[in-house]
Amino acid sequence: MSQPDSVTFADIEVAAKRLAGIAHHTPVITSRTINQHTGSQVFFKCKNFQRTGSFKFRGAYNALAQLRLEQQQTGAIAYSSGNHAQAVALAGQLLNIPTTIVMPEDAPTVKQAATRGYGAEVILYNRSETNREELAQTLAQQRNLTIIPPYDHPHIIAAQGTAAKELIKEVGELDLLLVCCGGGGLLSGSAIASQTLSPKCKVIGVEPERADDATRSFHSKILYSVNNPDTIADGARTPSLGKITFPLVLDYVDNMVTVSEEAIIRTMFFLWQRLKIVVEPTGVLAAAALLEGVVKAPQAKIGVVISGGNVDLKGLGHKIMNYEL
Structure with a gap:
């Protein structure tokens, strides 16, 4: 689908050059425990180590x-x-x-x-x-x-696509790439990069169950919106996909799934404890889909984007008290 504000892999390459030496090349982390748990080879692209603590x-x-x-x-x-x-x-x-x-x-x-x-x-x-x-x-x-909108802008989308570009350049082609979704900037950009660098890779976006507008939009092909959804994943509380990101998600993404609030919290704690990294609730959406079995891909080479690590520990403690994990 071609449109005036559409984004191409060439735009992602230009963005990568502009960001060279300014943005951090964030690390990729693996875990033997997680590989055994999933029966797959899993690579976590840690955007929580980016400047300001997220891919943004x-x-x-x-x-x-x-x-x-x-x-x-x-x-x-x-x-x-x-x-x-x-x-x-x-x-x-x-x-x-x-x-x-x-x-x-x-x-x-x-x-x-x-x-x-x-x-x-x-x-x-x-x-x-x-x-x-x-x-x-x-x-x-x-x-x-x-x-400067948070996601629905071609320059924003192109630069967010550099996350997947870096990951695939470092670890090689993937079978599956899991990416969190709020407004769809990171997801659409990563999917565009993946199509060029790893054409056989399936890209799946992940949302909170309580903020499932993009998932419903993807499956119905009609743009849905939500009003101030009550989810602990504050970065995914966007009302809808954008005019630019919606068609890009439809064109480049293979599937959309959701995860529960309890799954988000369990995964966040698990990554804190096992990977020894600080991640925020929105940052673990993609990992939650894999670790909680929402997405199953045994014997696969899987990329997971951890989108951010800006955690308000005091505020988070109050929010999770009512969940049974």
């Missing part, structure tokens, strides 16, 4: 770096629950571009603090009373700011 930095930097001079001078605005917020803030600091971030007031404290620490102005809003896109649009018009 690559997209934010790639988009901000391509603003026109007058746009850079007046500044950029973004809306985000946290990871895109931090990414835009740091990218703006590195590029000397003023940034304003619209964040929900219940966003993890650690993400709010980091966003301010990178020099951005943070404007908080109430999720139940305010539409973040409308608020950002109003502020952009009032202040002459350029909106």
Whole structure:
């Protein structure tokens, strides 16, 4: 499916060159225990070790770096629950571009603090009373700011596709690639990269059961949306896939599945304990689908993208008390 804002592997390669020496080349981790548990060879691409603690930095930097001079001078605005917020803030600091971030007031404290620490102005809003896109649009018009959306932008998508590009270049072709899905930027970009570098690889997107808009959209071919879904995976609380990411997901992704809140928490603890890495709830969505048996692929070579590691430990503790794990 061709469209004006479509993204190609050539765009991903250009983004990778622009990010070289600026974004971290994040590690790939393996685990004998997990290989035995799944009966497969599993490679975890750890974007939690990226600058700002998630994959979002690559997209934010790639988009901000391509603003026109007058746009850079007046500044950029973004809306985000946290990871895109931090990414835009740091990218703006590195590029000397003023940034304003619209964040929900219940966003993890650690993400709010980091966003301010990178020099951005943070404007908080109430999720139940305010539409973040409308608020950002109003502020952009009032202040002459350029909106940098969290996922539905070709420069964002192209840069997020570098995650899969790095993984496949490092470990070789895969049989299966599992990627978390919020708005679909990481998923669609990774699927485009996979089609070129590992054509036989099946790509599966993973969402929380409580925020299954992309899964329903994928299977029905009709764009569904959800309003402020109640999931611990705050990075997947996006209302829907975007105008750009939806057709890309339909074109390049092989399947979409969901995982329960309990599965997310169990997987997060398991990765903390076994891989010795800090991962956030959204960051383990893809791993949860595999470790909880939602996706089964014995004797396969599997890539799993861990998308982020920005955990508000105090806030998380209160949220998980009511779950029986």
